[in-house]
Amino acid sequence: MRKKIIIGNWKMNLDFESSNYLIQEIISKSENINVNIGIAPSFVLLDEAIKNTKYSKIKVFSQNLSEYKSGAYTGEVSASMLLSIGVENVIIGHSERRSIFNENHSILKNKVENALLHNMNVVFCFGEKLEDRKSNNYFKIISKQLKDSLFNLDVNLWNKIILAYEPVWAIGTGETATPEQAQEIHSFVRNLISENYSKTLSEKISILYGGSVKPNNAQSIFSQKDVDGGLIGGASLDSNHFIDIINSI
Numbered sequence: 001m002r003k004k005i006i007i008g009n010w011k012m013n014l015d016f017e018s019s020n021y022l023i024q025e026i027i028s029k030s031e032n033i034n035v036n037i038g039i040a041p042s043f044v045l046l047d048e049a050i051k052n053t054k055y056s057k058i059k060v061f062s063q064n065l066s067e068y069k070s071g072a073y074t075g076e077v078s079a080s081m082l083l084s085i086g087v088e089n090v091i092i093g094h095s096e097r098r099s100i101f102n103e104n105h106s107i108l109k110n111k112v113e114n115a116l117l118h119n120m121n122v123v124f125c126f127g128e129k130l131e132d133r134k135s136n137n138y139f140k141i142i143s144k145q146l147k148d149s150l151f152n153l154d155v156n157l158w159n160k161i162i163l164a165y166e167p168v169w170a171i172g173t174g175e176t177a178t179p180e181q182a183q184e185i186h187s188f189v190r191n192l193i194s195e196n197y198s199k200t201l202s203e204k205i206s207i208l209y210g211g212s213v214k215p216n217n218a219q220s221i222f223s224q225k226d227v228d229g230g231l232i233g234g235a236s237l238d239s240n241h242f243i244d245i246i247n248s249i
Contacts, residue, residue, distance in 0.1 A: 002203070002204060002205070002206045002228050003036050003206045003228065003229075004035050004036060004206075004228055004229050004249050005035070005036040005037075005038065005162065005206055005208060005228060005229035005230075006035055006036070006037055006038070006229050006230050006232060006242075006245060006246045006249060007037075007038035007039070007040060007061060007091075007123065007164075007208070007229075007230070007231050007232065007236075008026075008038065008039045008040065008232050008236025008237075008242055009040045009061075009063065009091065009094070009210075009231055009232065009233050009236065010039065010040055010041050010042065010063075010236060010237060011042075011063070011096070011233065012042060013042075013237055014041065014042070014045065014237070016044075016045065016048065019041055019045045019048065019049065020048060020052060022237070022239055023039065023049060023052045023053060023058070024052070025239035026039070026058065026239050026242060026243070027052075027053070027056045027058060029239060029240075029243045030056075030057065030058070030243060030246065033243075033246055033247065035229075035246050035249055036057075036059070036229075037057060037058050037059070037246060038058065038059045038060070038061050038089065039053075039058060039059075039060060039061065039236070040060075040061040040062065040063045040091055041060070041063075042063065043062070043063075043077055046060060046062060046082070046085060046087050047085045050085055050086040050087060059088075059089055060086075060087055060089065061087070061089040061090060061091055061123065062077070062082050062087050062089070062090040062091065063090075063091050063094070064077070064090070064091065064092070064094075064097060065077055065078065065079050065082060065090050065092070065111060065114070065115060065120075066078050066079075066111070066114070067107055067110035067111045067114055068114070069114065079114055079115055079117070079118035079120055080118060082120070083118060083120070088119075088120055088121060089120065089121045089122075089123070090115050090120050090121070090122055090123070091122075091123045091125065091164075091231075092108060092111045092112055092115065092122055092123070092124050092125070093108045093111075093112075093124050093125040093126060093145075093149065094125045094166070095125060095127055095166045095168045095171055096171075099129075099168070105144070105145065105148035105149050106148075108124075108149040109148065109149040109150075109152070112124060112149055112150060112153070113153075116153070116157050116160055119160070120160070121160050121161075121162070122160055122161050122162065123162045123163075123164050123208070123231065124149070124150060124161060124162070124163055124164065125163075125164045125165075125166050125210065125231070126142055126145040126146055126163065126164070126165060126166065126189075127142065127145075127165055127166035127167050127168050127185075127210075127211075128141045128142060128167060128168060128169075129141075129168045129169060130168070130169035133167070133169055138185075139188060142165075142185065142188070142189065143192060146163075146189065146192060147192075147196070151196050155197055155198070155201060158197070158201055158204075158205065159204075161205065162205070162206050162207075162208065163189060163205060163206070163207045163208065164207070164208040164209075164210045164231040165182065165185050165186060165189065165207060165208070165209055165210065165211075166210040166211055166231070167181070167182075167185075167211045170211035170212050171210070171211055171212060171233065177209075177211055177221075179220045179221050179223065179224050179227075180224075182209045182211075182221055182224055182227055183224035183225060183226055183227065186207045186209070186224065186226035186227050187225070187226045189207055189226075190202045190203070190205070190207065190226055193205060206228040206229065207226060207227065207228055208227075208228060208229045208230050208231045209221055209222075209227050209229075209230050209231070210230060210231030210232070210233070212233070212234075213230045213232050213233075213235060213245060214235050214241070214245070215235070215241050215244035215245055215248065218230065218244070218245045218248035218249070219248040222248055222249045229249055230245065230249075232245055
């Protein structure tokens, strides 16, 4: 059975005090919940987050990492730096990294390979823009995103990969893909993995949905056959909303 996973991506929000408070709130409210839970604070909050979640079920994710192992790359954070404070999980390819910071398929491929070289777990994000959706070009776009950055990997490395579908047109806009639209893409991706690797592998990979998930729409999205959880943005900054979403899976 595939893992059910909910990850809160805090993006560039919260400071030291508010981060610690939110972590304690999530821990206290999730003690009896049997779901894999993750949080992704900003770089400067990761060390404290690791300490605060040490005796809990919550896993800490980095929102990004450098494609380089080390060197003269001012402002970058390496895989080995993250591992040195206990962070073993990383999000790669988020739509904001692609669109705002111009991370292309080649850069993301390098980041994935670098993370896996250091034995990190990767949440790889993919998804189409509004113009791709309107032009019915989204299957081609998503296929290329996955093939160019992931499908070079040895099959044995896929046990470190989680996928997250982000319809870019539904992030931070209040728009949400319908449950049927989410299922369509998740099913397409699972078939794509089956065609390029095997059906056995495709059935093992957890595919999360990440597009304006809220407590009032989470259950209908998570009820879809190929949706295995969510990568949650704004709603993860409120412990009550986050727990409500977790309880919807």
